[in-house]
Amino acid sequence: MVRRAKLVNDAVDLVPVLQLFSTETYRRVYETLLNEWKTLSELRELYGEGVEEALRILKNAGMLEVKWRMPSEPTGKPEKEYHVSYTHLSINVYISLKDLNTILNAIFMAEDEESEVVGRITEQISRGRISVQHISRETGMDSLFIRAIAKKSLRLNLKGQLVEMAKEDEI
Incomplete structure (x- = not known):
């Protein structure tokens, strides 16, 4: 190996x-x-x-x-x-414990809560707001939390500071 x-x-x-x-x-x-x-x-x-x-x-x-x-x-x-x-x-990351907690909350979030958050993000994307900062401002969610959820969700793609809907491509 x-x-x-x-x-x-x-x-x-x-x-x-x-x-x-x-x-x-x-x-x-x-x-x-x-x-x-x-x-x-x-x-x-x-x-x-x-x-x-x-x-x-x-x-x-x-x-x-x-x-x-x-x-x-x-x-x-x-x-x-x-x-x-x-x-x-x-x-090689330098992160505050508060930010680490935010990321861990996103990782271990219950499926129903995650689905609600992803729904709020996809609603913003459908309105043309794909920037993490715009989504954060409109939803009141922390931008790091949005990035973590976008990275976790198989329905979203995170590209730098932009969040897009994932394409249904085969594996």
Whole structure:
């Protein structure tokens, strides 16, 4: 196994990494893909439902490698197979404990609360307000909290200081 470290220079980039270890299924998918290449169907056989979400979180964290596996029989179709690209983290952040608490609150927020917050953010995006600062001003939410929720949610994309709706692309 090749040892590669993901560089984290922004505390918000820790959100999907910590989210990845929030459930047993996510952890198992990560550990499996750390050691071997697996297709989506193979992962579903091993762990059932929830595998797609784990793969999306890995992709959102920038930790997922994808390649095509050619079929063993000539009439078969190629399938994507997945592997984890990083085994370590190199973290270089300077953050106040208050801001760290804000990020941890976003990570461990209940699903219904998160869905309400994401709804408020998507409402602002639909009105043309995609800047974190504009959304913060309009909703009264902390800008760091908005960035953390956008990084956590699979319905949103965070690009610098802009929040956009995520495209429904395949993994």
